[in-house]
Amino acid sequence: MRRSARFLTLLAAAALALAPALADARPGGGSSSGSRGSRSYSAPPSTTTAPSAPRQFDRTAQQPNAARPGAAAGAAAPARQGGFFARNPFMGGLMAGMLGAGLFGMLAGGGFFAGLGSMAGFLGFLLQIAVIAGLVALVVGFLRRRQQMAPAGVPNAVMREGAPQQAAMTGGGGTARGTGPTDELGLGEADFKAFEQTLIEVNGAWSRGDLEALSRRATPEMVQYFRDDYEALKERGWKNETRDVKLEQGDLSESWSEGPRDYATVAMRFSLVDVTRDVRTGAVTEGDPNVRSMSTELWTFVRVQGGPWTLSAIQQAS
Template structure:
């Protein structure tokens, strides 16, 4: 009788525990000036914005700090006429009946457990009463026989339920449909997969006057930087770049140092790309120049030990950086980005 109770208890726990497990599975599832000379500044480096091309590869180091958010990378649609089998989506496995109906399974388990418990304890009570009357052996044998028959019927019913729910279940059709990965280039599906909208751009012709403006900006910006004059810098750079300059100068002041760039001579200016988007015009130019680029201590006098911290205040050094300039509707050019 004790063995029968243990077996029945295990069955009850299995019936009650299965819906809980199913429910859990269903839920679980070196340059010069600002960027190079201020080497101790955390704001120096590849900074600024280049419009819709801010994060494009242009041969220089990628921009690390920018007010322009970096778009999410989107996988380009396949150009093949027929997608490869590996590209086909894997059909999701269909949930079982217990997973799809955890509430019904729980109710069924509870009813089965109650029924089994009632049968067992009723049989035990009947056996105890019969023992008091003096016919214990016969009644106990009958209860055991009934319990054995009950267990056999339960196993048979569980096998039948498994057969109809698992073996005879009709597989659900795989509805692959049209996916974004199989969309034709230029279609609405392909366009909707793009994370951010990229404005249309057109090429821009750079004139000799534009190159002269770039050369003048190089000199004016380095001069204002050397003088730590933010009021003058704001006339030559975008507000975003002015923030980076201000941060770098504040760090230099905190460290009691100054970076100076003097006698700037432009050697070559190579226009890498120039374009127009909306009302803004951009030009990315590779600048190569020479200048006396050095850093000094503001707590020391010239000639004192420790005055010259880095660079040379006598010998010019060669520098190369990629600067991007921007202007609004043919206005004056402003510095909008620096790349190494």
């Protein structure tokens, strides 16, 4: 009886550790998705709203070896990344060890799992792998963020290429000027109002499940990520709704041109009601319909030949 209880406990713990989770169901899924043109693999300058480097892209269509304006002629292209186990030798070693134990068990006549003990022991081993992998991922993520941040003792103005001014957004769409990152495009009040309006309209279209409206406010790449997130929610029988979105603070990180395309990355702190419900019962699975939550994200916008701004990327602030 005790063995059965232990087996069920291990099974539940392993399922909880290995199952994918949707910690944030709002637009972007709480991940960093999209593209920032040739700067997709460069951290945007820090701002008052987002003083730390944002998370790197979890999903992007931009190739890491794409040519970048101003790159030195003949510069070596970034090395191609290998598969999962090539990039994670620790996990490769664990899987090799598990496979070797199983093969030893087969050769010894005890079956594939004999080298790993009982089924409960095997599940416990899987749970240990999941825990260790999670810790390794946290350490790697921390080291990557440290690499993106400015070295200690280096003046902020130097790390921001000596930019003398920065455009700041207010909740009402106005602008103010101060020290900060570069604004190569010379953005004005109309641009910041467009960014704020896009924040509100994207959340509204997301809550309605209106992919047609999202396609008018975002790039095809971002629309595909929205579609993927809808499918992930649908598989769980969930639906997310964001409403009463209000921009609390925002400022420009950088703006630049790449041929006919203009880009602008803006840090935005906004409050909203973010609720996820069970489609069948209507019960709340995440969030609180009576409590506003606060989020800080960096949104990148793109326009072609002076056309309207559209959402190109969402990055989570660190």
